[in-house]
Amino acid sequence: MEPMICKKDMGCRREVTVGRYLDPFDGFREKEAAFEIRRDEITGVTSRILPYRLKVPQKPDVQTYIDRSPEALCPFCPGLFEKITPRFTPDLVAEGKFKHGMALLFPNAFPYDRYNTVVRFSPQHYVPLPELTPELTLDGFLVCRDYFRRMVELHPELRYCSINWNYMPPAGGGLLHPHIQTVIGETPTRFMQGLCDSAGRYRESEGGNLWEDFIAYEKEQGERFIADTGAVTWLAAFAPKGMAGEVSFFFRERRSIFALTEGDFIELLTGLSRIFAYLEKSNFISFNLALYATIQENDILRVQGKLVPRFVILPLGTSDLNYFEKLHDEIICPVMPEDLCRDLKPWFQD
Numbered sequence: 001m002e003p004m005i006c007k008k009d010m011g012c013r014r015e016v017t018v019g020r021y022l023d024p025f026d027g028f029r030e031k032e033a034a035f036e037i038r039r040d041e042i043t044g045v046t047s048r049i050l051p052y053r054l055k056v057p058q059k060p061d062v063q064t065y066i067d068r069s070p071e072a073l074c075p076f077c078p079g080l081f082e083k084i085t086p087r088f089t090p091d092l093v094a095e096g097k098f099k100h101g102m103a104l105l106f107p108n109a110f111p112y113d114r115y116n117t118v119v120r121f122s123p124q125h126y127v128p129l130p131e132l133t134p135e136l137t138l139d140g141f142l143v144c145r146d147y148f149r150r151m152v153e154l155h156p157e158l159r160y161c162s163i164n165w166n167y168m169p170p171a172g173g174g175l176l177h178p179h180i181q182t183v184i185g186e187t188p189t190r191f192m193q194g195l196c197d198s199a200g201r202y203r204e205s206e207g208g209n210l211w212e213d214f215i216a217y218e219k220e221q222g223e224r225f226i227a228d229t230g231a232v233t234w235l236a237a238f239a240p241k242g243m244a245g246e247v248s249f250f251f252r253e254r255r256s257i258f259a260l261t262e263g264d265f266i267e268l269l270t271g272l273s274r275i276f277a278y279l280e281k282s283n284f285i286s287f288n289l290a291l292y293a294t295i296q297e298n299d300i301l302r303v304q305g306k307l308v309p310r311f312v313i314l315p316l317g318t319s320d321l322n323y324f325e326k327l328h329d330e331i332i333c334p335v336m337p338e339d340l341c342r343d344l345k346p347w348f349q350d
């Protein structure tokens with residue numbers, strides 16, 4: 001049997017299926033609508049790619065969100081922040097919070113994991129997408145690294161970490177005030193475990209490094225390769241995890257979270273700010289992001305991450321999640337990844 005991920009197609013599988021109906025707008029003549037079911041054997045994601053192009057026709061009214069979330073009631077704004085955000089015990093950090101420049105990191109009051117923290121980038125309450133520049137976000141990512149370093153000193157058994165971002169309510173952001181979250185643990189999440197397993201299986205069957213071969217494959221294919229910027233490769237995901245597509249990014253040579261230099265973080269955040277500018281122009285106001293990494297140097301998981309734009313469909317505020325994604329674990333995506341790549345490329349050219 002052929003291995004699930006082989007050099008030939010790097011586990012990118014697709015089949016075309018046709019739906020038929022009698023079209024009321026064309027005298028009820030039979031119409032065919034072809035779509036692709038894509039399976040990415042590396043990530044385990046299945047997406048149904050619809051050939052028409054999703055456009056968000058109008059930008060949601062951000063002012064409504066701001067009106068409903070005044071600074072005076074915001075737990076992350078100066079005033080309440082000092083009073084009601086949790087602190088660490090002094091044995092972890094004497095000051096109760098980790099601080100890097102203007103960013104502060106503290107325990108999540110609603111933890112999802114044994115070690116789950118929140119980072120406030122700055123005192124600024126609402127930061128629109130185009131203002132999420134490396135100047136604003138860098139300290140926030142560096143304070144995560146400081147915290148991970150301290151945690152590993154105290155708990156050398158920790159193995160996996162992630163930095164995660166729900167920006168704005170359509171992406172599950174519970175507060176307008178921009179913040180990210182970290183998770184660090186001995187075991188990875190199910191998705192991270194899947195990435196590691198894929199790389200392990202690939203090494204056994206093909207004898208190479210999955211991430212190196214996959215990036216080389218995508219560059220050769222050319223249709224989803226957006227750009228290389230410094231240590232980072234940017235791709236449109238073959239089988240996206242979101243209805244508006246997905247951008248994947250890879251630190252080609254970085255084998256642990258601590259291998260990332262400050263310059264690497266700046267490179268990442270500069271690339272993200274290019275994507276934010278594109279999202280802004282395309283009427284998006286929201287996204288999810290995750291950065292996955294191991295603590296120890298290893299050859300299984302190159303540091304990598306994903307960004308998925310999120311939206312609600314007006315006028316009803318219809319969710320971009322549906323039964324297919326929630327209950328069948330497959331994503332309906334009316335955006336061709338190859339089109340997303342083509343759209344994003346100019347934003348990566350100076």
Ligand SMILES: [Zn+2]
Binds near residue numbers: 071074124126177
């Ligand atoms: Zn605030």
